[in-house]
Amino acid sequence: MSGVVLVGAGHAGVEAAAALRAGGYPGPVTVVGAEGRTPYERPPLSKEMLDDGADPAAFSLRPEAFFDDRRISLIAGPAVAVDRARRVVELAGGRCVGYDHLVLATGATPRRLDLPGVALHGxxxxxxxxxxxxxxxxxxxxxxxxxxxxxxxxxxxxxxxxxxxxxxxxxxxxxxxxxxxxxxxxxxxxxxxxxxxxxxxxxxxxxxxxxxxxxxxxxxxxxxxxxxxxxxxxxxxGATAEDGLAAAAGLATDNGVLVDPWLTTSDPRISAIGDCAVVRDPATGTARRLESIQNATDQGRYVASRILGETRRYHAVPWFWSNQGSLKLQLVDVAGEHDRRVVSGGAARFSVLCFRNGLLTAVESVNDPGTHLAARRLLDRMTPTESELLDVDYNLRALARRVIAGESAVA
Ligand SMILES: Cc1cc2nc3c(=O)[nH]c(=O)nc-3n(C[C@H](O)[C@H](O)[C@H](O)COP(=O)(O)OP(=O)(O)OC[C@H]3O[C@@H](n4cnc5c(N)ncnc54)[C@H](O)[C@@H]3O)c2cc1C
Incomplete structure (x- = not known):
């Protein structure tokens, strides 16, 4: 048994490896990294890590012992090629690792600007x-x-x-x-x-x-x-999906590695998750690539469950946060196309409720974590109509309480 190989030791790859073990996967689990470091959290890089004295060790994704304890092999890459016929990943330096299933979790790279002077120091x-x-x-x-x-x-x-x-x-x-x-x-x-x-x-x-x-x-x-x-x-x-390895291996790519709603690439033995993956739904014709921790971790957990036998398609309500000094911004889904929006709250703390065809599609919160959490809970369970929200004066927390209380009553 060659087991599962995950290329990319970021949020998605490490989460998938951990979830495989948590779900009882018996075979070898190998994570190929490219950065030569214990896997770490990326969000603090533009926040806490820019403060003097912040210790990188505080932002490790998992302690080193976590990997040993769970028999997850972390090996140094990068992966330079995938031989799909032999089901082997080739690493820089010549080593090869075989797989039964391969998960590409290669993330994204900063977009470069074609600008005179961009190569200067500083x-x-x-x-x-x-x-x-x-x-x-x-x-x-x-x-x-x-x-x-x-x-x-x-x-x-x-x-x-x-x-x-x-x-x-x-x-x-x-x-x-x-x-x-x-x-x-x-x-x-x-x-x-x-x-x-x-x-x-x-x-x-x-x-x-x-x-x-x-x-x-x-x-x-x-x-x-x-x-x-x-x-x-x-x-x-901005950033572009790191899809070169997939493209060179002949997998379908289009500004990212194309996957179906089960996160499988054009090769059924290979999945792609996180920033590098574009989820295309043939039924609706939509294609979506997200760059967020929630997306990376949820897709990581999902792919592990699918390898362990899950048959339902991947589904998760996307959410995102950004801390800019004292300003806390939280999004549930991305507003994109909407035909109406309602602002609830005051100047210092408010949320924007976005509607399309009378249905709530996205909620953006500024210093309003309670509404953000309520929006996540609600949209996870249902798609509220504008009239349901009008009933509670656009108070998402009130509607979430009502819906969750209704569930408990039924249970
Ligand atoms: C500075 C910064 C701040 C952010 N802040 C937030 C935030 O506040 N909230 C939020 O939700 N999201 C935030 N994000 C986005 C979030 O970090 C990403 O969505 C998330 O890291 C994606 O996880 P991933 O595993 O798909 O990719 P990554 O975390 O990028 O991991 C991919 C890994 O794969 C490795 N790799 C690539 N190619 C190969 C190869 N051939 N062989 C081996 N390894 C390879 C890369 O080196 C990398 O380590 C931030 C991103 C950055 C850069």
Whole structure:
């Protein structure tokens, strides 16, 4: 028995390995890593890890003994090829590992900008612990930071840098921050929070080039001809799925490894999970790739249960969080297309309820964790109509209490 091989020792791969053992999988479980480190949590990299003195050991995904105790072999990669005919993963250095089932959990890599000057010293990106440690030490000596991209990671880095007293500008090509993932009321609240913290937001403006002297970045020139001086520039312009290994092995890919609703690739012996996977549902024609801890861990657990015999398709309500200084942002699903939204709460703490065809489809919460939790509980069980919510004055917590009390009464 060759067992299960998981390529990628991140959130998805490690969760799947742990769930295989928790579910009683008897065969070998092997996780192939590429970073040469004990697997660690990624979210703190743009938050706590940028503070002086934060200890990387505090953010290990599991203690080292966890892997030994559960007979999970962690081996150093990277995996460089998959021979599907022989059912073997080839590692750098020539070693081969056989599999009965292979799970690709290779994550994503930061999107690179094709911009003059982007290779200068002082231009950084953030995906790995090594990136975070390097960024932290650069921030310690930096006076002026320009962040390219007003997405989650860019805004989190902006907060961490302001906390250190660094002058921060964020350059965002769209006319609002987080425009790809949240509705305008939430973008406005996030922008107001950062402006109050002293962050300069340059919205609707594009970087034309990174300027420098003696090989080091000294600023960013925008397409409007404004020069933003900087001794540190961080790229926060999104990530692309790490699907090269899958594509080279002849698996179907399209901006990620294509999987069906059971998370199986075009080869039934190979699954893909987490940031690298695009779930395509032939029944609805939808294709979705998510980048979040919930998605990585839920898909990790699901794939383990499927290998152990589960036959139902994968289903989970997606949720996400971002901490930007004192601002706590939490999303249940992504608003995407909606035809109506209702804002419930005040300026400092509120939630945006998004509806499509009279049904609640997404909830965005700013400093409103109670509503976020209620939304997750509700959407896990049902899709509330707007009239059900109108009945409780759009109070999701009240509706969740009512629904859960109804369930207990039935039980
Ligand atoms: C700075 C930062 C902050 C974030 N903050 C949040 C947050 O607050 N909330 C949230 O929900 N999400 C957050 N995310 C997103 C979240 O971390 C990802 O969605 C999650 O890590 C995805 O897990 P994964 O296992 O799919 O990929 P990863 O965690 O990226 O793990 C993939 C691993 O596979 C390895 N790998 C790739 N190719 C190979 C190969 N050929 N051989 C062997 N190994 C390979 C990679 O080196 C990597 O270690 C953040 C991401 C970043 C970068």
């Amino acid at each position: 231009v950084a990106e953030l995906r790995t612990l090594d990136d975070a440690l390097a960024l932290r030490s650069s921030l310690a000596g930096a006076k002026r930071l320009v962040v390219l991209g007003g997405g989650f990671i860019g805004m989190e880095i902006a907060s961490a840098a302001r906390k250190r007293g660094v002058d921060v500008s964020v350059l965002e090509v769209n006319d609002r921050v987080l425009s790809r993932v949240v509705t305008p009321p939430v973008s406005d609240a996030v922008a107001a929070h950062h402006r109050a913290e002293g962050v300069r937001l340059c919205l609707g403006e594009r970087a034309a080039r990174v300027v420098g002297r003696d090989g080091r970045a000294t600023g960013v020139m925008t397409d409007r001809g404004t020069l933003l001086p900087a001794d540190l520039v961080v790229l926060g312009v």
